[in-house]
Amino acid sequence: MKIIQVSDQLEGGKVAVDILRRKLAEGAKTLGLATGSSPLTFYKELVDSDIDLSNLVSVNLDEYVGLTEDDPQSYHYFMKENLFSHKPFKHSFLPNGTSHNAEEETEAYNRILAENPVDFQILGIGTNGHIGFNEPGTSFDSQTHLVDLTPSTIEANARFFETIDQVPTQAISMGIANIMAAKSILLFAYGKSKAQAIAGTVSGPVTEELPASVLQNHADVTIIADAEALSLLNN
């Protein structure tokens, strides 16, 4: 794993755009995208850059169950607001959170991922070490699946909603195996609340109890983080 310490989220976004440029020069065609606050400066820098996304495909990690695409809390809306409406891809895929048949939807999404193998995957990390919405205990062999969100994730994400009751309790998420299939992975982590999860991710045991620890088994992972998120790392 490669760790790049940045002074703040703004610098993190710039460094990430430089890495993306290199990946595109090497032939990357499909980007795996994430939501949450951590990738925001990356998307902002990307929008302001001269990088052309119109020949690329994007696939997003996850979507809440029950929120329509035009619901401001949905990940469809987040991606439109922060990236797609400024710089459209040739095609962008996200799980459909309003599908009446979640199982069919997860299978359809796995087919999309098989047809569009991810070259460069962006990740954030939950305070409990989740990636996408793969909560602690999720099998490392998991494919796209329906997830019951843990109370800690619902609480952490309540900041984006008016009341905690409005936070959906389920999501459709790429599985750990889908994420690990990406050719290269870039994870953002900022702030003290991520320090424990990052320490476990980098130097703890590889365990399904800390989903991001699986990244130790991947050949090309870069972590962009600030000093606070790295504060519990030994050395």
Ligand code: GLP
């Ligand atoms: C949500 C998303 C994750 C994201 C995490 C952390 O749970 N499903 O993909 O990594 O939040 O979000 P933030 O970057 O806002 O801390």
